[in-house]
Amino acid sequence: GAGVSQSPSNKVTEKGKDVELRCDPISGHTALYWYRQSLGQGLEFLIYFQGNSAPDKSGLPSDRFSAERTGGSVSTLTIQRTQQEDSAVYLCASRDWVGGTYEQYFGPGTRLTVT
């Protein structure tokens, strides 16, 4: 079946502009995660959605970052007034909580470059 998809795969933007990154999780997966990975580094947790519960936003680095998940499916990560330090690969993952599995399925990521 279809895996997690993300768009765009690459995004180049000028400093100060807003960007939106999209994630389509695996159909039926109730949990959705966003991570950020800077060059040569591990993954940094950003935000987590689980069903209809309030999202866990504890990893968002500043109030310029926000995310929403509409209809319990597609999610959009928005970065306002981008800065050069926002340049990274943004990864989305989904997990079937009801199934009780612990494995997260990752999308291919969006590589964001802020010039």
Place this chain on the structure above:
Amino acid sequence: SQQGEEDPQALSIQEGENATMNCSYKTSINNLQWYRQNSGRGLVHLILIRSNEREKHSGRLRVTLDTSKKSSSLLITASRAADTASYFCATDGSARQLTFGSGTQLTVLP
């Protein structure tokens, strides 16, 4: 700071040799997982070991877990050039979010 820390940060071996990567973590966990990443893109789940398990095998992979030392190791036997990738451990403490280490870059030379 990262919960899991892998060492070494980089490892280069010849094809056919075994590769061992280690991971240390700080807090209690429900399980520990290893992921592989090619070319800085999406991660692929390799293996999960629960906190009450000590060793697990999957094909050429062998994972150990020592909860008393808060450490895990990933062994890849008979390595192949295609195993070249970054390998990350991730701890699952709250069964909600995973906390990833900084990874080991493995290079397998043909």
